[in-house]
Amino acid sequence: MDAAQSRDYLIEAVIDHCLAFSDHLEPLKFRQYASDFPKTLLELLRRLSLAIKGKLEALRSDPDFQSLSDEEAEQQMLRYSTLYSYLYVAASFVERADVPHTVVELVQPLKRLMQLQCELKDFELLLHPLPVINYNFFPLGSVLSSVNEQLDIADSRIAFLKQLVTVGFPGLVKERLLIHCVIAHELGHCLYVERKLENKLLPLVKPDEQKLDTLVRELVARAPTALSEYITEVEIRSTFTRQINELAKLWVKELTCDALGYCLFGPAYLFAALDVLTLAYAFDDDRGTHPPNRMRFLLLYEMLDKETDFLSILNQQVKSFLETWRSVTRSRPPQFTHPVRDLTGSAILDIYDRIINTATSAVGSAGPYSASENATELQRLVKRAEALIPPNELIEKGVSREVKFQSVLNAGWLVYLTGLKTIQERFDFEPWECKAKFNEVIARAVELNEIQRRWREVQ
């Protein structure tokens, strides 16, 4: 088999990927989604796939491609093949964002929050379940745009919204709408990118230069040992440089997204974070892409403690819940298991005030949600929720007024943390039944709140 023929085979195999991908997309168009956007995205992915097919067909007779070495040509084809793995994952986000799989009640309110309050008018969301008990965020639109740019595809109809994001939630607990308040952190990721907060915050992180110098000197001094057979001095320097830069970038981002999450949803975000994060990660685990929980909760408690009016309306059970985690969080300073994490983490702890201030001014002209300003409203909503009346509105002088979307969630948490005992006794429910009914009431409240807002807007 000659080289030209083997290239043809490689091209043909990738074209088969294109066709299989288009076939895969077709039935997804007929599903029901929480908005029209997923169908638009499927169409864009289909067009992108066809454009790639056209490019590959043109390569067959491209003299430059034919002049590449076998290794070079093979690498280029492997890249296209990897791209299809990537597009397949992107399509799977859409596949799982259909009505039966998603928390459909949340999609429109979250879009509204980001488009109107945070002024990201092109914001689009794919909310999809994950097979793990955790949440994630991915800026799908901006990555697809940058890949599209590198592919030099001339079709102007293939343009991905840069504010298109995917948010994954734990599929196993889909019905527990209140814990999905963690999504506020994921929305924070979108604001972090759009407001270019990295440019503002990262330069403020100043690791101890002396410790850093000593560490690098020690590492480089080890290079001429037996280890140098495997690791070069330049590799030590590059690994260290990449590690500290990546870690600072990731941890500052994650902590700022926590602060943004709090600004968007108020204490409901902290309640949900305490519920989810304490089960997802060990309290002092510093080995992942996220800072340890202790660092995260130190920041969030700093924000909560500014809400004095809100703290004053809390009942004993909620106070006790918050106090327990507060004392765990503050029982000792964060500790790190690796010198790079120690240098980075300690430097980030010094800029918490700046992180909070930056997040507060990044959520849009309306400012952050304040539980203190809404404390009276929350007390009244709690009474409704305890009677299993959806806490989506307040009746004032016989007229209904929809409350803020975030107030629904905060009121829900205040009842939930009280243990639902009052409801259980009042309605003579079994404990599991009471939780199920309560989750249903909160879901309905979010849905009705959105319907009321839309109705008012069209009046």
Place this chain on the structure above:
Amino acid sequence: MISETEFAELGNSLSTGFFADKVVMSLARVQRLGRLQDKDKPTMKEAHRLLGQVLHGERWLDKKKLDAKSAESALAFDRAVHALPSIRLPKEFVSHITHLQQTVDILLQEGTAPEEEIRGLRSFFFNYARAVSIESQRVIERSSEPQGVFSWTQPNQGTT
């Protein structure tokens, strides 16, 4: 399942990989036609910028200032180190990258450069593209590991 960070890594490595492949194609065209084509000038300017990022990353330990650019440079530096496994000392590394950057300069200014220099540049970007491919491959392979008990049910496929 591909995690959020891994999926982001994959997106970044794909985009950078396609770019590095494009540089290889542009240089193949220079070698075939004897001159840098106008349509390839933006790619070569971008290649020049990437080599600058590599050098910036290499110097990071001298200044130790964190910012959005330093994170990108650190990544470019690390990838370039993997693209040049035979280079062991920082001085040698800097001199090699600086030389490659000068070759791009000459190509952009004069439209051509000595054959051997173009070959060296093409080989670097091929290895850079390969280093990036290995990153992508790692993510894809990890994601194909078994996922446990959760399987996605298709709507309208309920049991009777």
